[in-house]
Amino acid sequence: MKNPEKILVRAPNWIGDQVLAYPFFHYLRAAYPGSHITVSCVPWVQSVQFRNLVDSVRILPKIENHGFISKWKKLEASAEGLRENGPWDLGIILPHSLSSAWVMFRAGVKVRRGYRMDGRGMLLNQSLAADSIKNLHRSKAYLALVSPDIAEKNEHSLSDVLDAFDAAKAWTGERTLEPPDEPYWILAPGSNAESRRWSAQQFIELARLVLAETGLCGVIVGGAAESQIAQRIVQESSALLGAKLGAKFLDWTNRGSPASLWKLFNKAKFSVCNDSGLAHVASLCGSPVWIVWGAGNPSRTRPIGPGKTHLVLNPVECWPCERNSCTQPDHSKFACLKGIRAEAVWKEIKTEIWPK
Numbered sequence: 001m002k003n004p005e006k007i008l009v010r011a012p013n014w015i016g017d018q019v020l021a022y023p024f025f026h027y028l029r030a031a032y033p034g035s036h037i038t039v040s041c042v043p044w045v046q047s048v049q050f051r052n053l054v055d056s057v058r059i060l061p062k063i064e065n066h067g068f069i070s071k072w073k074k075l076e077a078s079a080e081g082l083r084e085n086g087p088w089d090l091g092i093i094l095p096h097s098l099s100s101a102w103v104m105f106r107a108g109v110k111v112r113r114g115y116r117m118d119g120r121g122m123l124l125n126q127s128l129a130a131d132s133i134k135n136l137h138r139s140k141a142y143l144a145l146v147s148p149d150i151a152e153k154n155e156h157s158l159s160d161v162l163d164a165f166d167a168a169k170a171w172t173g174e175r176t177l178e179p180p181d182e183p184y185w186i187l188a189p190g191s192n193a194e195s196r197r198w199s200a201q202q203f204i205e206l207a208r209l210v211l212a213e214t215g216l217c218g219v220i221v222g223g224a225a226e227s228q229i230a231q232r233i234v235q236e237s238s239a240l241l242g243a244k245l246g247a248k249f250l251d252w253t254n255r256g257s258p259a260s261l262w263k264l265f266n267k268a269k270f271s272v273c274n275d276s277g278l279a280h281v282a283s284l285c286g287s288p289v290w291i292v293w294g295a296g297n298p299s300r301t302r303p304i305g306p307g308k309t310h311l312v313l314n315p316v317e318c319w320p321c322e323r324n325s326c327t328q329p330d331h332s333k334f335a336c337l338k339g340i341r342a343e344a345v346w347k348e349i350k351t352e353i354w355p356k
Contacts, residue, residue, distance in 0.1 A: 004089035011041035015277025047257035079106035167262035190222035193324035195295035205342035314339035
């Protein structure tokens with residue numbers, strides 16, 4: 001297809017996946033410079049839409065009740081809103097769900113492009129086989145939806161594209177958190193999946209080690225769910241090393257959207273994260289980032305970006321399972337994460353940041 005007048009893109013549903021879609025949006029804009037590109041997305045990823053590469057962003061209604069009737073009504077409302085802003089010449093569906101293809105179909109999009117999975121093949125009139133991305137990194141799987149051979153053609157220029165990422169232009173309209181005046185590092189202890197969450201105690205132990213050996217200020221980021229662990233880090237580090245050093249940890253959880261942290265990550269000496277959306281944001285924004293890696297498969301979802309990523313792994317027999325919850329018996333539950341100790345993470349960081 002050449003020069004579609006209006007393109008509709010259904011964005012991924014998770015922060016990390018949206019960040020991995022950056023090359024897709026870059027090359028989509030390059031392929032169709034004169035087209036009007038609209039992205040539709042769920043509310044929690046709206047802050048990290050690449051607004052310098054698209055013309056408009058439409059926020060889909062949040063589905064709070066997962067009963068069939070309620071969900072169907074929300075999907076129909078989404079489709080109706082999109083249909084009213086059509087007609088759409090081309091629709092590209094990045095999520096693999098049946099519902100995302102259904103909304104495109106009901107919105108009257110003329111050409112609907114995506115992967116044949118989740119029983120949605122009949123809703124697509126341009127489709128790629130699910131098997132074609134079985135062992136492919138997600139960023140390249142998204143790229144193939146621009147054209148099947150685009151990743152291979154641009155293999156050597158992709159790093160230049162990532163190096164040129166400009167968060168100030170891409171994430172306009174977001175309040176930006178200004179970094180501390182002194183040198184600092186970042187802790188991001190959150191993750192939606194329990195199989196990707198290092199224990200709070202290990203994060204606390206890491207924080208103690210960094211503070212005891214360097215005195216470096218630590219900034220703790222995340223959502224409301226991470227506020228409790230942030231308070232524990234501040235309190236326990238203060239109790240261990242003296243009350244006056246408690247201020248060396250700043251609890252900046254629940255202060256803004258993921259996009260609002262871009263400058264904080266960009267200026268950090270290093271970041272330590274779980275396998276989470278913020279790990280992807282950190283890497284794209286240029287931070288050297290150490291990721292305590294649990295159940296995920298790094299060959300498919302390792303972060304991309306100019307920021308160098310270091311994966312700290314404990315590849316046990318069942319790894320990588322890619323499950324959000326661990327299905328192992330109690331005695332070996334979360335073994336991939338429990339085998340990673342704060343001392344080992346800190347040793348890797350010291351070797352890289354402060355080589356002897």
